[in-house]
Amino acid sequence: xxxxxxxxxxxxxxxxxxxxxxxxxxxxxxxxxxxxxxxxxxxxxxxxxxxxxxxxxxxxxxxxxxxxxxxxxxxxxxxxxxxxxxxxxxxxxxxxxxxxxxxxxxxxxxxxxxxxxxxxxxxxxxxxxxxxxxxxxxxxxxxxxxxxxxxxxxxxxxxxxxxxxxxxxxxxxxxxxxxxxxxxxxxxxxxxxxxxxxxxxxxxxxxxxxxxxxxxxxxxxxxxxxxxxxxxxxxxxxxxxxxxxxxxxxxxxxxxxxxxxxxxxxxxxxxxxxxxxxxxxxxxxxxxxxxxxxxxxxxxxxx
Amino acid sequence: xxxxxxxxxxxxxxxxxxxxxxxxxxxxxxxxxxxxxxxxxxxxxxxxxxxxxxxxxxxxxxxxxxxxxxxxxxxxxxxxxxxxxxxxxxxxxxxxxxxxxxxxxxxxxxxxxxxxxxxxxxxxxxxxxxxxxxxxxxxxxxxxxxxxxxxxxxxxxxxxxxxxxxxxxxxxxxxxxxxxxxxxxxxxxxxxxxxxxxxxxxxxxxxxxxxxxxxxxxxxxxxxxxxxxxxxxxxxxxxxxxxxxxxxxxxxxxxxxxxxxxxxxxxxxxxxxxxxxxxxxxxxxxxxxxxxxxxxxxxxxxx
DNA sequence: AATTCCGTTGCGTAATTCGCAACATGGAAA
DNA sequence: TTTCCATGTTGCGAATTACGCAACGGAATT
Numbered sequence: 001x002x003x004x005x006x007x008x009x010x011x012x013x014x015x016x017x018x019x020x021x022x023x024x025x026x027x028x029x030x031x032x033x034x035x036x037x038x039x040x041x042x043x044x045x046x047x048x049x050x051x052x053x054x055x056x057x058x059x060x061x062x063x064x065x066x067x068x069x070x071x072x073x074x075x076x077x078x079x080x081x082x083x084x085x086x087x088x089x090x091x092x093x094x095x096x097x098x099x100x101x102x103x104x105x106x107x108x109x110x111x112x113x114x115x116x117x118x119x120x121x122x123x124x125x126x127x128x129x130x131x132x133x134x135x136x137x138x139x140x141x142x143x144x145x146x147x148x149x150x151x152x153x154x155x156x157x158x159x160x161x162x163x164x165x166x167x168x169x170x171x172x173x174x175x176x177x178x179x180x181x182x183x184x185x186x187x188x189x190x191x192x193x194x195x196x197x198x199x200x201x202x203x204x205x206x207x208x209x210x211x212x213x214x215x216x217x218x219x220x221x222x223x224x225x226x227x228x229x230x231x232x233x234x235x236x237x238x239x240x241x242x243x244x245x246x247x248x249x250x251x252x253x254x255x256x257x258x259x260x261x262x263x264x265x266x267x268x269x270x271x272x273x274x275x276x277x278x279x280x281x282x283x284x285x286x287x288x289x290x291x292x293x294x295x296x297x298x299x300x301x302x303x
Numbered sequence: 304x305x306x307x308x309x310x311x312x313x314x315x316x317x318x319x320x321x322x323x324x325x326x327x328x329x330x331x332x333x334x335x336x337x338x339x340x341x342x343x344x345x346x347x348x349x350x351x352x353x354x355x356x357x358x359x360x361x362x363x364x365x366x367x368x369x370x371x372x373x374x375x376x377x378x379x380x381x382x383x384x385x386x387x388x389x390x391x392x393x394x395x396x397x398x399x400x401x402x403x404x405x406x407x408x409x410x411x412x413x414x415x416x417x418x419x420x421x422x423x424x425x426x427x428x429x430x431x432x433x434x435x436x437x438x439x440x441x442x443x444x445x446x447x448x449x450x451x452x453x454x455x456x457x458x459x460x461x462x463x464x465x466x467x468x469x470x471x472x473x474x475x476x477x478x479x480x481x482x483x484x485x486x487x488x489x490x491x492x493x494x495x496x497x498x499x500x501x502x503x504x505x506x507x508x509x510x511x512x513x514x515x516x517x518x519x520x521x522x523x524x525x526x527x528x529x530x531x532x533x534x535x536x537x538x539x540x541x542x543x544x545x546x547x548x549x550x551x552x553x554x555x556x557x558x559x560x561x562x563x564x565x566x567x568x569x570x571x572x573x574x575x576x577x578x579x580x581x582x583x584x585x586x587x588x589x590x591x592x593x594x595x596x597x598x599x600x601x602x603x604x605x606x
Numbered sequence: 607a608a609t610t611c612c613g614t615t616g617c618g619t620a621a622t623t624c625g626c627a628a629c630a631t632g633g634a635a636a
Numbered sequence: 637t638t639t640c641c642a643t644g645t646t647g648c649g650a651a652t653t654a655c656g657c658a659a660c661g662g663a664a665t666t
Contacts, residue, residue, distance in 0.1 A: 006308075007623085022643065031625045036645060038623085046388050054632070056643070063391055070384040074377065081373040085349050088366055279582075310654085324613065334656050339614060341654085357663075359612065 006078075008042040009071040011035045012050060016068065019057035042067075072142050076280055083283030093122040094285030099135040099144035100127060102227060103203060103243070104272055107250040109148065112296040116289055123285045132202035139277050145286040148293075150202055150244055151270045156278070162294050163273040166244040168206065169259040171230075173237045176258070183261040186214045193239030195222035195230045207242060210266040231257065246272055309381075311345040312374040314338045315353060319371065322360035345370070375445050379583055386586035396425040397588030402438040402447035403430060405530060406506060406546070407575055410553040412451070415599040419592055426588045435505035442580050448589040451596075453505055453547055454573045459581070465597050466576040469547040471509065472562040474533075474554075476540045479561070486564040489517045496542030498525035498533045510545060513569040534560065549575055 014024040015035055025032040043050050050064035060068060083094055100109065105127075117125060128144065136152055138144040150166065152158065170189065172178050178192075196218075197204050211218055222233055230241040231248055235256055242262070251257035262268065274293060276282065282290065318327040318338055328335040346353050353367035363371060386397055403412065408430075420428060431447065439455055441447040453469065455461065473492065475481050481495075499521075500507050514521055525536055533544040534551055538559055545565070554560035565571065577596060579585065585593065 020643065030623095032644075033626085033646080034624055040645085046385070048388055048392055053644085056633085063388055066384065066387050066391065070380065073380055077373065077376055077380070081369065082349070084369050085351055085366055088369065089351055308654090323611085325611080333654095335613075336615080336657085337655055343614085356613085359664085 006074070008038045009067060009074070011038045012042065012064070013068055013071050015039065015051075016058055016060060016064075021058070076142055080281045080283050083285060087284040091122070092120060093124075094283055095124045095126065096146075096283075096286045096289050097126040097144045098128070098289070099138040099147040100129050101132050101135050101147075101149040101202070101272075102129055103150045103201075103247040104148045105129050106246060106248075107253075108246060112292060115296065116292045119292075120285070120288060123288070125289075131200060136275070139275055142277065142280070145276065145282055146290060147275045148272065149275060150246075150272050151206055152202075152273055152275060158275050159278040159280075161274045161276055161290060163271045166246050166270055166272040167261065168203070168242055168244050168267040168270055169261055170240055171234045171243050171248050171252075172240045172258050172260060173235055174255060174258045176237070176240065178240065178260055179258040181260060183263045185263050186210060186218075186267075187216050189218060189240070189242075190216060193222075194218055194220045195224070195233040195239055195241040196220040197227065197230065198223055198225045201225075203243065203247075206266065206270055210264050213266060214264065242267075244270060244272065309377070311341045312370060312377070314341045315345065315367070316371055316374050318342065318354075319361055319363060319367075324361070379445055383584045383586050386588065390587045394425070395423060396427075397586055398427045398429065399449075399586075399589045399592050400429040400447045401431070401592070402441040402450040403432050404435050404438050404450075404452040404505070404575075405432055406453045406504075406550040407451045408432050409549060409551075410556075411549060415595060418599065419595045422595075423588070423591060426591070428592070434503060439578070442578055445580065445583070448579065448585055449593060450578045451575065452578060453549075453575050454509055455505075455576055455578060461578050462581045462583075464577045464579055464593060466574045469549050469573055469575040470564065471506070471545055471547050471570040471573055472564055473543055474537045474546050474551050475543045475561050475563060476538055477558060477561045479540070479543070481543065481563055482561040484563060486566045488566045489513060489521075489570075490519050492521060492543070492545075493519060496525075497521055497523045498527070498536040498542055498544040499523040500530065500533065501526055501528045504528075506546065506550075509569065509573055513567050516569060517567065545570075547573060547575065 011024065011028065011030075011034070014028055015021050018024040018027055021035040021039075022032045025035050028035075039050065046063065046067075048063040049061055050067055052059045052061055086093060113125065113127075117123065128138065130138065132149045132152060135144070135147040135149045136155065136158060139147040140155075140157055146161070152160075170178060170184055178184060178188075196207070199205075207218070221239065222230070224230055227243065227247050230243065231251055233239060234241045235251070245252065245259055248257050248259065252259050274290065314327065314331065314333075314337070317331055318324045321327040321330055324338040324342075325335045328338050331338075342353065349366065349370075351366040352364055353370055355362045355364055389396060416428065416430075420426070431441065433441065435452045435455055438447070438450040438452045439458065439461060442450040443458075443460055449464070455463075473481060473487055481487055481491075499510070502508075510521070524542065525533070527533055530546065530550050533546065534554055536542060537544045538554070548555065548562050551560050551562065555562050577593065
């Protein structure tokens with residue numbers, strides 16, 4: 001009977017992640033020879049090559065892909081198990097790895113995170129911010145337990161645990177002519193000095209869809225990869241920007257910015273979601289954080 | 304980081320299954336000392352006792368239950384993985400373990416199984432017959448990949464993959480007075496000489512529910528744990544019996560027995576189901592058999 | 607009180623895995 | 637083309653780990 005000493009697969013996974021066996025050997029603090037041997041031995045046991053030889057960076061064969069996804073499943077299961085045991089011992093520790101889209105990393109999230117961490121002081125939290133696509137990738141590869149993203153594209157391997165409406169609105173300085181209006185249409189903005197995120201941002205993609213539906217073309221005068229810059233641009237009165245409300249939550253709350261609804265279906269029905277990989281069990285610590293987020297933030301449980 | 308050399312958990316699982324470490328040591332062909340040591344070491348790594356000492360047969364602690372169910376998950380995942388690799392190598396082999404309720408083990412199943420086995424000659428099939436409850440138990444403990452049962456009780460951990468209506472009917476010899484009628488009511492049978500399965504059979508339990516709804520009491524003159532005996536009793540003309548139609552499928556098809564519908568909701572809406580453990584992935588071989596069963600037998604895909 | 611079956615522990619042995627070093631190979635730069 | 641650098645692979649001795657055998661202590665049964 002095969003004995004998949006977990007090291008075999010772990011070495012394989014790290015070798016792929018790092019690109020070369022030698023890099024993996026440093027990350028894992030083992031000799032390169034061990035990596036090579038264990039992978040070769042695993043191939044012998046399975047009777048199938050797992051990596052394509054004579055290539056750099058390392059590339060998996062079809063069987064290798066199977067092995068890697070099996071290892072990921074195995075690893076998350078083990079993580080859940082040891083987490084449950086720890087919890088049963090009364091040790092309330094644990095680790096949560098969270099990936100957050102740029103638009104959502106604001107006071108709203110940080111406040112609930114603060115409360116969470118003071119309620120469970122032993123739980124360590126890792127937060128990684130990235131673009132929507134990268135966040136989804138981190139979740140799919142089990143490098144993050146949960147992801148919080150704005151308007152993720154539907155994906156069969158992604159499970160939406162919670163989601164809340166986050167319409168995109170025009171963000172203006174109080175006193176700006178537009179701030180008087182109850183709502184604006186997209187074409188009303190054509191004359192305005194507009195600041196927008198870079199084209200890679202999901203916010204921008206959603207906006208582009210709306211533009212083509214309205215058959216107009218918005219050309220920004222300022223483009224940035226920092227939402228802070230966009231908001232500062234609006235606050236200074238130099239012009240306006242368009243963001244999901246959560247991205248400017250605190251500024252809207254303290255009155256330094258004002259949000260005007262846009263009368264455009266594609267922009268009104270956007271939402272922010274908490275997502276996990278489909279089929280993945282979460283460690284106890286992650287479950288607690290998820291519950292906290294569902295309870296504290298204006299998120300509604302998914303159907 | 305913990306290294307759960309799979310042996311540790313395998314020894315624990317077998318020790319529990321067998322009841323004592325010594326019995327497990329014989330089943331696994333290892334010294335009893337190894338069993339004891341590996342379990343002790345696992346406990347040390349986890350920091351939690353897994354079995355209650357000074358007890359015979361061995362009993363798991365709460366953490367032990369966690370460990371065992373983790374091991375089961377791990378084992379089925381590994382099985383799926385090696386099965387996928389085998390399949391990818393072009394070796395069409397594999398093993399399917401099937402648990403079948405007594406009422407369903409008839410020509411219908413055996414014929415489709417025959418066709419399946421000649422289409423995939425390299426796949427080995429294990430069939431185990433048992434009562435409805437035992438079949439469900441085998442599925443829940445991963446000792447069978449799939450179970451085929453008559454009217455299983457709803458269970459949160461059980462997933463119904465397919466199911467077909469299998470009403471219970473009166474089984475009589477052709478020419479019997481009842482065989483002329485299009486349907487009978489339960490009270491019509493009170494005077495008849497009746498043969499029924501033992502009280503432990505699910506068939507009998509369903510029937511009992513129907514009796515109390517109609518407020519009558521059927522007393523059999525013959526009780527057996529063999530459905531064959533009941534059918535022979537009816538065929539000889541000594542009396543009648545009540546069975547789901549699938550249990551007498553071949554006899555009804557060749558005309559040696561006749562089935563008369565019973566006008567009683569609880570008996571008309573019974574069904575037979577193919578079930579698996581919720582969340583369990585199936586090896587390729589098992590998937591193939593499942594597809595065959597869905598396609599060939601009068602089963603409809605579950606919603 | 608004697609017996610039996612159980613789990614546990616000490617100790618020497620066998621099997622795996624590892625690190626170090628030398629070797630083979632392939633692609634990029636000179 | 638040749639040189640050179642980084643990578644994967646293999647040989648060998650050391651370290652770690654799992655194992656079998658035998659003896660021991662405890663609990664239940666006869």
